[in-house]
Amino acid sequence: MPLPPGLIVSCQAEPGSPFAGVAFIQAFAQAAVVGGAGAVRLCGVRNVQAVRPLVSVPIIGLTKHQYPDGRVLITESRREVVDLVTSGADVIAVDATTRRRPEGITGTEFVRQLKQEFPDLLVMADVDTLAAGVKAAAAGADYVATTLAGYTPETEFFGNDAPDFDLIRQLAQAVTVPIIAEGRIRTPIQARQALEAGACGVVVGSAITRPVDITRWFVQALGSKS
Ligand SMILES: CC(=O)N[C@H](C=O)[C@@H](O)[C@H](O)[C@H](O)COP(=O)(O)O
Incomplete structure (x- = not known):
């Protein structure tokens, strides 16, 4: 099932988050669909399996590991790809950076x-x-997808909380496949700007499904300590 244009909601919870449980991911995914999202993005075979029977929209599946330097590696192996597909994912997200993966090949x-x-x-x-x-x-x-802009040694920037609109624009001009804007899109206006920059789809994660992060944004804006 290909991805429709428009909003994709990433429903992920970090280990240790109060929302790190299958039931919460299911609820986030269902809420996203009720709200009109055209697809959801889910981390982990268990979450894909649990959400698949509940939604009819496409599921983007991935796994997460860490590179030795601690940065995130999205979908490490062929085995994981097969498991995600078997669990019901329609699209598989993989780290396609030019970094060498632990097994030696680039993304x-x-x-x-x-x-x-x-x-x-x-x-x-x-x-x-x-x-x-x-x-x-x-x-x-x-x-x-622009998912990893800002999260690799080449692109890491500190304190910049904005989406990478330049990268969206450049990719849209350079390649013919659909561009998905992803990463630090916090507001409906930014999502709209991503489409105007040439994206076909927009993934929003933290701003919809990470209440701890959302709370921190407000706390920081108010100048209080979190
Ligand atoms: C860099 C990385 O690990 N990104 C992950 C990719 O699946 C997720 O943690 C993000 O939430 C997702 O990309 C959506 O981005 P944002 O949460 O900023 O809307």
Whole structure:
């Protein structure tokens, strides 16, 4: 099931969050659909399995691990891809940066291998830079998402809380596959601006499904200590 244009809600909870439980992820996903989201993005096989019977919209599935430097690695292995698909994910999100994964290949190469082995699999390439996005599209990615802009050694910026509109714009001009804007989109106006910059879909996560983060934003804005 391909992704429709428009809003995609990422329903994820970090370990230790009061919302880190399958029942909460199910509720967030159902709420997203009731609210009109066209797809949901879920982390972990258990969550995909639990949400699949409850929603008819496409599910983007992923897993999360850490690189040795502590940064996030989205969907590490072929085995995980197969498990996510078997659990009911329609699209698989993978780290498609040019970093070498623990097993030695780059994210670009991982995309290429997946598309060679599973030509019908819909792959969302989570990238950090224009170069990575162009390579991912050439490797066969079905969607290119700006998910990792700001979260890799090349792009890490401290204190910048804005979406990377420049990257959205550049990718939309450089590749023909749909661009998904993702990362730090906090308001409906920013979501609209992402579409105007050339995105076909917009993933919103924390602003909808991470109450702890949302609370912190308000606390910080008020100048109080959290
Ligand atoms: C960098 C990384 O690990 N991103 C993850 C990818 O699945 C999620 O933690 C984000 O919530 C998601 O990308 C949506 O972004 P935001 O929560 O900013 O709307």
